[in-house]
Amino acid sequence: MRLLLVHPSALMYSEIFLRLEPLGLERVAGAARDAGHEVRVVDLQVLDRSVLMRELRSFRPEALGVSLNYLANIPEAIELAAHAKQTVPGCFVFFGGHSVSFVAEDVLEQAGGSVDAVVRGEGEPVIAPLLEAIRDGAVDEVPGLVTASGRGPAPRMLESIDAPLPARDLMRNRRRYFIGELDPCASVEFTRGCPWDCSFCSAWTFYGRSYRKASPQAAADDLAAIREPNVFIVDDVAFIRPEHGDAIAAEVERRGIRKQYYLETRSDVLLRHPEVFERWSRLGLRYMFLGMEAIDAEGLDLFRKRISPDENFKALEVARKLGINVAINLIVDPAWDMERFRIVREFALSVPEIVHFTVMTPYPGTEIWHTESRRLTTRDYRLFDIQHAVVPTTLPLDQFYRELVRTQAVINRKHLGLRTAFGAARALGRNLLHGQTNFARMLWKFNQVYNPRRQLADHQRPVRFELPEPQPIDIGDRRLLYVHHRGPTHTRNPEATD
Ligand code: B12
Numbered sequence: 393m394r395l396l397l398v399h400p401s402a403l404m405y406s407e408i409f410l411r412l413e414p415l416g417l418e419r420v421a422g423a424a425r426d427a428g429h430e431v432r433v434v435d436l437q438v439l440d441r442s443v444l445m446r447e448l449r450s451f452r453p454e455a456l457g458v459s460l461n462y463l464a465n466i467p468e469a470i471e472l473a474a475h476a477k478q479t480v481p482g483c484f485v486f487f488g489g490h491s492v493s494f495v496a497e498d499v500l501e502q503a504g505g506s507v508d509a510v511v512r513g514e515g516e517p518v519i520a521p522l523l524e525a526i527r528d529g530a531v532d533e534v535p536g537l538v539t540a541s542g543r544g545p546a547p548r549m550l551e552s553i554d555a556p557l558p559a560r561d562l563m564r565n566r567r568r569y570f571i572g573e574l575d576p577c578a579s580v581e582f583t584r585g586c587p588w589d590c591s592f593c594s595a596w597t598f599y600g601r602s603y604r605k606a607s608p609q610a611a612a613d614d615l616a617a618i619r620e621p622n623v624f625i626v627d628d629v630a631f632i633r634p635e636h637g638d639a640i641a642a643e644v645e646r647r648g649i650r651k652q653y654y655l656e657t658r659s660d661v662l663l664r665h666p667e668v669f670e671r672w673s674r675l676g677l678r679y680m681f682l683g684m685e686a687i688d689a690e691g692l693d694l695f696r697k698r699i700s701p702d703e704n705f706k707a708l709e710v711a712r713k714l715g716i717n718v719a720i721n722l723i724v725d726p727a728w729d730m731e732r733f734r735i736v737r738e739f740a741l742s743v744p745e746i747v748h749f750t751v752m753t754p755y756p757g758t759e760i761w762h763t764e765s766r767r768l769t770t771r772d773y774r775l776f777d778i779q780h781a782v783v784p785t786t787l788p789l790d791q792f793y794r795e796l797v798r799t800q801a802v803i804n805r806k807h808l809g810l811r812t813a814f815g816a817a818r819a820l821g822r823n824l825l826h827g828q829t830n831f832a833r834m835l836w837k838f839n840q841v842y843n844p845r846r847q848l849a850d851h852q853r854p855v856r857f858e859l860p861e862p863q864p865i866d867i868g869d870r871r872l873l874y875v876h877h878r879g880p881t882h883t884r885n886p887e888a889t890d
């Protein structure tokens with residue numbers, strides 16, 4: 393069967409700091425190709441819409457799947473679906489991915505017939521049975537499928553994440569994937585799932601708090617096949633299990649694989665096993681993203697981060713000693729006033745790390761979607777990108793955005809200060825020599841993208857598609873939030889506290 397897979401355009405954040413390959417979609421593509429189907433992929437983060445239009449007309453897909461990891465992409469995906477149905481009548485259109493798994497029925501209804509099905513949960517185990525069912529009928533019986541006639545059987549989970557391999561070779565314009573100065577940059581997955589349960593996050597609810605590890609051989613095989621010199625490790629929390637991180641490191645050493653790496657982890661994981669991160673720093677680990685989220689104990693408790701400010705600060709010291717550049721994330725509460733912004737700015741200027749800000753956003757799949765008592769001020773999908781305020785702000789909204797952007801800008805200037813500029817200039821020169829311009833563009837584009845007027849104006853756009861109303865549920869049984877329910881083979885990490 394001819395299958396076209398599409399990733400929607402980049403969101404605000406990706407215009408500046410990074411733009412990475414859609415690894416999940418590539419794995420779905422890999423699974424479909426392994427099952428003998430003819431597959432093409434269009435990633436609108438790096439390709440123009442005209443490429444998609446051409447593919448629709450020339451390839452004439454029999455099935456078209458759109459990846460929806462991000463809520464903010466849903467309106468765009470519905471419009472694409474309607475266009476595809478018009479251009480290729482008879483094409484079976486379906487959506488899949490992280491975010492759409494939590495709002496499948498609502499999106500189906502909103503699409504008004506342009507979308508035939510939504511796949512909840514992991515895409516690899518479902519794609520071959522789905523394509524067969526499209527040909528032979530009985531789509532409703534495919535696990536994880538939601539159609540106009542309701543939910544089919546529960547989504548299936550991969551036993552092992554070693555296969556299928558992502559179909560990286562199907563991607564065009566790979567040189568446009570980058571993160572900061574790691575330009576160009578590929579992505580890789582060593583583990584899947586997260587055993588913690590932070591209240592603002594849906595990573596754990598999607599996978600039902602399961603945690604799976606790739607075998608060290610498969611992880612190293614995948615790394616060795618990557619052409620790019622830089623690699624982003626997509627794991628929610630890297631190296632939770634030190635022996636797993638070590639075993640992959642041993643394979644990488646044995647095979648002499650040399651790359652620069654960027655990963656995300658937690659402060660307590662780094663503090664418990666700094667030796668693993670030290671080993672990886674020798675192998676090329678350059679950047680680490682730590683989701684600190686709050687600088688005080690009250691904020692950390694509120695997000696159920698199960699970590700103390702002290703641990704966070706100690707982790708920063710450890711990373712500094714290892715020579716790893718750290719980016720930290722802090723969650724901005726829309727309730728912040730001028731004084732709170734000032735305190736946070738002061739903190740951000742006092743540490744050498746890069747500080748990112750995301751706005752506290754209740755979204756489907758998270759616990760706070762059901763428990764946050766503040767009313768949503770908007771249900772426009774496009775504003776649910778953690779860069780916009782969707783609950784009431786204490787400051788008038790325009791002033792909130794001015795403070796937010798001012799805080800981001802102060803920090804951006806800190807990093808573009810003279811000292812950093814020299815360091816960055818070296819990377820810039822190196823990248824430009826190789827024809828890589830993503831990092832250079834990022835350095836100068838900040839003011840254009842992060843602009844309080846633009847953010848405020850985003851709230852004024854006419855709204856066609858809205859999120860459903862949040863339903864308060866009794867969070868006593870948190871399995872109600874899960875997309876996947878763990879089978880007996882998927883164990884929780886014993887190191888995580890509960
Ligand atoms: C890596 C990652 C990124 C990367 C790469 C994203 C990309 N281009 O795909 C980067 C760092 C760029 C990123 C950025 C952002 N991210 Co992000 N990201 C993740 C993370 C940690 C893992 C995603 C991943 O690669 N997983 C591994 C692959 C194999 O799995 P997968 O992509 O989920 O795909 C599987 C299924 O979803 C499904 N599937 C996927 N596509 C399709 C398509 C079809 C047709 C089918 C059938 C199935 C299917 O099958 C796949 C295989 O099983 C997730 C958390 C998580 N654990 O899911 C957050 C997550 C998806 N990100 C999130 C957010 C908020 C963001 C940002 C908005 C953050 C910001 N600061 O602005 C930006 C926006 C980026 C953009 N698109 O422009 C939120 C989503 C929130 C929401 N509900 O919208 C998540 C859930 C994190 C969280 N803590 O809540 N992200």
Ligand code: SF4
Nearest residue numbers: 586588590593595628
């Ligand atoms: S540790 Fe990170 S990925 Fe895991 S639940 Fe918390 S925020 Fe989400």
